[in-house]
Amino acid sequence: MTARLLGLVLVASGVTMVAPAARADDYALDASHAAVTFKISHLGLSWTSGRFKDLAGSFTIDPANPAATRFEVTAKADSVDTDNVKRDEHLRSPDFFNTKQFPALSFQSTAVKAVEGGYEVTGDLTLHGVKKSITVTLAGGRTVEFPRGVQRTGYSTEFKIKRSEFGMDKMLEAIGDEVFISVSFEGTKK
Amino acid sequence: MPDPILMAEATVLAAVVAAVVAWLIDRFGPAAGAIGVGLGILAGAWVLGLVPRVPPREALDRFLLVLAPAAVLAEVVAAGRARWAGRALRVAVAALAAPVLVHGSSYVTDLSGPGSREWAAGPTAAVFAGLATALFLAWTVLTRLASRAGRSAAVAVAVAAGGTAVAVMLSGYATGGQLGLPLAAAIGVFAFVGGRHRPGAVGVAVVGLFSLLVIGRLFAGLTTQNALVLLTAPLLAWVPELPRVRRLGPWTRGGLRVALTAIPVIVTLWLAQQKFAADSNGPAEGSGEPALSDYLDFGK
Numbered sequence: 051m052t053a054r055l056l057g058l059v060l061v062a063s064g065v066t067m068v069a070p071a072a073r074a075d076d077y078a079l080d081a082s083h084a085a086v087t088f089k090i091s092h093l094g095l096s097w098t099s100g101r102f103k104d105l106a107g108s109f110t111i112d113p114a115n116p117a118a119t120r121f122e123v124t125a126k127a128d129s130v131d132t133d134n135v136k137r138d139e140h141l142r143s144p145d146f147f148n149t150k151q152f153p154a155l156s157f158q159s160t161a162v163k164a165v166e167g168g169y170e171v172t173g174d175l176t177l178h179g180v181k182k183s184i185t186v187t188l189a190g191g192r193t194v195e196f197p198r199g200v201q202r203t204g205y206s207t208e209f210k211i212k213r214s215e216f217g218m219d220k221m222l223e224a225i226g227d228e229v230f231i232s233v234s235f236e237g238t239k240k
Numbered sequence: 241m242p243d244p245i246l247m248a249e250a251t252v253l254a255a256v257v258a259a260v261v262a263w264l265i266d267r268f269g270p271a272a273g274a275i276g277v278g279l280g281i282l283a284g285a286w287v288l289g290l291v292p293r294v295p296p297r298e299a300l301d302r303f304l305l306v307l308a309p310a311a312v313l314a315e316v317v318a319a320g321r322a323r324w325a326g327r328a329l330r331v332a333v334a335a336l337a338a339p340v341l342v343h344g345s346s347y348v349t350d351l352s353g354p355g356s357r358e359w360a361a362g363p364t365a366a367v368f369a370g371l372a373t374a375l376f377l378a379w380t381v382l383t384r385l386a387s388r389a390g391r392s393a394a395v396a397v398a399v400a401a402g403g404t405a406v407a408v409m410l411s412g413y414a415t416g417g418q419l420g421l422p423l424a425a426a427i428g429v430f431a432f433v434g435g436r437h438r439p440g441a442v443g444v445a446v447v448g449l450f451s452l453l454v455i456g457r458l459f460a461g462l463t464t465q466n467a468l469v470l471l472t473a474p475l476l477a478w479v480p481e482l483p484r485v486r487r488l489g490p491w492t493r494g495g496l497r498v499a500l501t502a503i504p505v506i507v508t509l510w511l512a513q514q515k516f517a518a519d520s521n522g523p524a525e526g527s528g529e530p531a532l533s534d535y536l537d538f539g540k
Contacts, residue, residue, distance in 0.1 A: 126352070136519050143412040143460045144298055150459050151298055153346045179297055217297065220415050 074112035077203065077237030079123065081105050084235035086125050086155075090213075091226030098225075100141075102155070104129035109237055111191070111203065116164040121171055121188070121205075123235065124156040145220045152179040157233075167191075168205060180216040184209065186233075201239035208232045242414055246288065247421050254284035254422030255429040258441070262434045273437025274315030277426045277444040278308050284422020290415065299341045299459055300416050303451040306340050307333065311447035315440040318383075333447065334376035338368050341454050374471065375450045381475055383443045388481065390438030391431045392497035396474040397445045398428030399498065403505035404452050404470050410509075410516040413460035416452075423448045449474075463515075469508045476500035 084105050089097040102125035112118040128149040130141050142149040159173035160183070168189040175184045190205035210230045214222060258280030262272040285291060285304055292301040310333045318326020342348055347358045359367065386393040405420025427445035430438050453471055456462030479485060479500055480493035488496070 139461060139519075140412050140414075144300065144455075145413060145415050148298060148459065150345045150347065153351050217293070 074110050074115070074118055075201075076240040077109050077111065078240055079105065079107035079109070080202065080236045080238050083204070084123075085233070086123070087232045089230045091228070093224055094226070097230075098132060100130055100132035102126065102129050103131050105235075107235070107237075116162050116169065119159075119162040119169060121157070121159040121162070121173065123233065124154050127153055127155055146218055147178060152177075157184075171207075175211070177211070177213075177216040178218050182211075182215065184211065202236050203239075204234070204236035206232070206234040242409065242418060247418055250284040250287035250418070250422045251425040253287055254280040255425035257283040258426040259429045259433050262430070262437045262441070266434070266437075268316075269319055269436050270438070270440030270443075271316040271319040273430060273434055273439070273441030274312045274319070274444045275440075276434075276437065277423075277430075277441045277448075278312040280426030280429075281308055281419070281423055281444075281448055284426070285419055288415070288418050288422070290419055299345070299451075299455045300419070302340050302343060303448070303455070307337055307447060307451055308444065310336070311444045315443040318443070319440055330379055330443070331376060334379060335368075335372045337375055337447065337450060338371040338454060341451060342458060345458070347458065371450075371454065375447070378450065378471060378475060379443060379446045381478060382446050383439045385478055385481070386439040386442040389477075389494065389497065390435055390442075392477060392494040393442050393474075394427050394430040394438055394445075395498050396477040396501040397442055397449060398424040398431070399501050399505055400470055400474045401427065401445060401449050401452070403473070403509055404449055404456070406509055407466055407470060407512045408452055408456035408460060408462055410512045411456050411460045411462040411466075413456060413462075416455060416460070420449075420452050423452070446474075463512075466508050466512055469504050473501045473504045473508075476504070 081104075084107075085101060086105060087099060087101040089099045092098045104126035105123065107121070107123035109121040110119060127147040128142050130138055130147065130149075132138055132141065141147055144151070154176075156176045157173050158176075159171050161172040163170045165187065168187060168191055170185060170187050172183060172185045174181045186207045186209045188205040188207045191203060193201060193203045195201055208231065210228050212227050213219070213229050214227050258273075258276035260276075261279050262276035265272045265275065268275075282304065290300060290304070292304040294305065296302045296305045310329075314326060314329035314333050316326075317329050320326065339348075344351075346352065346356070348364055350356045382393055382397060385396075401420050401424035403420075405417050405424065408417030408420060411417070423445060427441055430441045434441070450471060453462065453467040457464060457467045477497035477500060480488065480496045485493065485496070
């Protein structure tokens, strides 16, 4: 009888030890420590860089079940900033982002697979009103407590798209079609 | 200016298509002019690479696929026996023009979450009512003028459309603004051909002018003041119809109509150019700083 009780206690403790690892953690994007930057060819000579200043998002990390892990990031198109006011105004016009018609860019994951050092994330990238599936590799996942009492983690990725595939097909001769995008973000545990 | 050769090709093709179509279906009178201008605009859009996407995604697509055909239909019906039906269609197109152009935009749709639309229901109704009234008045006034003085009415609308093209390009919508040039050519050609086609041609061109101005104002950086001046400028062509001025000779009055339209358009363009130069920190001639046109021309 004592041995059976001891066994039950051991099994129960085992379950409680496993449970925290299986729990999914929800994070809110920390916009102060997040960046969506891009670079695009200018005349085939150099790169012009820019960023989106207004970001929001959230993600859920489930180490035991990567399929339950999800990422969602949104950037306001009119927050585009290339350090040139006139160029930014032109980028907001229908020649490029058409921000009054398509005010947001977003990524929403649809499938997540654990890989060494992070995740392989497939999801829908919506840009200029066109939704396309892309796959990126998110590197990161280390967690730290900073500041005290706040759990945070972070990921980064780089990928490229063709803007013409999203209907942004004006001035392709001068301003490149391929856009190199870098995304890096931290999230704080809810 | 952006690729002058391409714009010239679009302009010439629009004029030729408008004139040839009107000539081919000459027996339909004003309806032939309306169809000619409609097809002329589409031909120009095709040359400029502005072929509308189906389903329409942006305001320019909606103008080309919905509003321009609707305006043509209204003018075709108005040219027929059931003129009341034509007038009713003009009212309907005028009422629907602004809602169609801003459809699905952040002005009227919660694209960034609940309550994010920029115009509340009340102001939206007021804006739509104001724009519908403005379009209907301009449409009615200018088609009536075209029945009395068709040649100068066509030139007046063409001058305003050409000015709109440049103003919208300067306001940051370089590719879309170019459509004003084939529009100007498609209506301008009726100053030289097709006398009885002019009322229908002017009717469709006014809807085109209005649409480009609304797109420039709401989706690019065209100022309200410049948009208003460009829409009202051709209405000044009515001044020579006032009692005392009517005593002047026909050529004098024709010249006066064109001048009264051209002067505010030229002043508006000058102001738009000044604003563009100031906003761009005014790249001086020969400074090596690229202008918008340099980007549009690059690689061509």
